[in-house]
Amino acid sequence: QKSAAADGQAQASVTAARAALAASKQQLDVLNTQISEATAEVAAAKADLDTADLDLGFTEIRSPIDGIVGNRLAQVGTYVSPGSYLLTIVPASG
Incomplete structure (x- = not known):
C-alpha cells in the first residue's frame, strides 16, 4: 500500500515535471521569438540612423564664392527642395 502510494506520488511528480518542461519550452519559444523581433527592430533602427547620418x-550649405549673405529666402528649420533658392551671396570686396 505504501509502495502504491509512493508510486502514485512519483507518477504525479513526473507528470508535473513534464508539464513544467513543456511550459518552459513554450516560454523559451516565445522568448526566442521576442529576441528575433528585437534584433530586427535594432537592425531597422541602425538603418534609420545610417540614413539620418547620410x-x-x-x-551643410557651402557657397562657391566668398561673400556674405545678402537675402535669406529660407529660415532655419524650413524644409526645402533640391534646387530651391535659399539665399543670395553678396561677393566679398577686395
Missing part, C-alpha cells in the same frame, strides 16, 4: 551630410 541625410545630415547633405544639410
Whole structure:
C-alpha cells in the first residue's frame, strides 16, 4: 500500500515535471521569438540612423564664392527642395 502510494506520488511528480518542461519550452519559444523581433527592430533602427547620418551630410550649405549673405529666402528649420533658392551671396570686396 505504501509502495502504491509512493508510486502514485512519483507518477504525479513526473507528470508535473513534464508539464513544467513543456511550459518552459513554450516560454523559451516565445522568448526566442521576442529576441528575433528585437534584433530586427535594432537592425531597422541602425538603418534609420545610417540614413539620418547620410541625410545630415547633405544639410551643410557651402557657397562657391566668398561673400556674405545678402537675402535669406529660407529660415532655419524650413524644409526645402533640391534646387530651391535659399539665399543670395553678396561677393566679398577686395
